[in-house]
């Protein structure tokens with residue numbers, strides 16, 4: 001990485017003049033923390049004590065038997081407090097906020113996992129908290145909105161644009177410009193202006209460090225391949241980071257939605273639909289029209305339908321270090337169903353994208369080989385979307401009964 005936060009031709013910092021001093025303050029706090037081993041120790045202790053780290057690496061014996069190929073191991077980020085890897089990043093940023101002496105935190109959220117994690121961190125550290133969330137996501141992730149509000153956060157539904165994650169990010173930046181002195185913007189993924197891509201990846205690097213150690217202990221060898229889903233790219237950067245120096249193939253799986261031919265997807269690196277551009281403060285591949293207006297995206301998983309992608313992953317795609325694939329909504333529901341039935345695990349719809357690709361490749365590999373899938377989060381939060389996707393008639397009857405009860409009140 002160069003000093004301006006570039007990864008090859010991607011990244012950088014394209015911010016309004018008014019935010020320059022705030023970013024300088026953040027970069028200084030981050031660099032000091034990174035150079036201070038006591039900071040990392042405090043962080044690791046906090047995550048051990050508050051968020052169940054190290055998360056286990058579970059051998060999926062039944063899935064392995066089912067496919068008859070490579071041994072399948074699953075890194076259990078779903079066991080973090082609040083149910084996803086998002087907790088790693090926000091707790092790290094929470095410690096930075098304390099170092100900078102700020103009193104308020106804002107965040108954007110798509111699936112709501114980052115919002116819940118930020119609201120949790122704000123409650124724990126005694127910070128005022130506002131979460132921006134696209135109106136569409138508020139509607140499909142109501143349980144997460146409920147928890148954010150119960151923990152004392154104000155959730156602001158964003159009604160502009162496609163009313164999803166990218167619009168929530170724009171709104172969060174607008175807020176930050178008006179209250180820089182006391183507010184930190186806890187960006188939720190490895191995107192945005194420098195230092196966010198690098199800093200978020202650093203906090204998430206715990207995943208890969210643990211996974212590497214665990215797979216060596218449990219399988220006695222390094223994996224041939226590691227799979228992670230890719231929204232903005234933070235869980236992928238986290239797990240891949242443990243294996244960059246190894247002869248391990250890294251596979252990022254994006255949202256293929258209704259199929260790559262349909263345009264109703266959110267695949268930036270596995271499709272040829274995205275083009276290089278500058279938006280939301282950084283340079284990367286965006287799903288945009290020739291005028292630079294962002295396209296509408298689609299995924300069954302609210303956390304994967306973002307128009308941009310981590311500049312670090314864009315670079316690693318260009319250099320060939322990470323291979324990118326896409327999984328369709330339909331394939332995701334099938335992989336989730338199989339994982340529940342064979343292992344009793346409930347990966348989030350986002351995470352299930354990684355499972356799709358792993359399931360395509362595991363049967364073609366030798367039983368001597370090992371693969372690791374990052375289960376970035378748990379699927380219980382997706383019960384409404386999952387139940388719809390499964391078309392479960394009893395669930396539908398239950399929801400209708402509940403709706404009637406509410407109407408009768």
Ligand SMILES: Cc1ncc(COP(=O)(O)O)c(C=O)c1O
Pocket residue numbers: 084085110111112113114188189190229230231232233234235236302303304348350351376377378
């Ligand atoms: C469980 C889960 N996995 C993955 C993602 C995608 O984000 P990222 O690519 O930053 O890991 C999200 C986003 O909300 C999520 O909730």
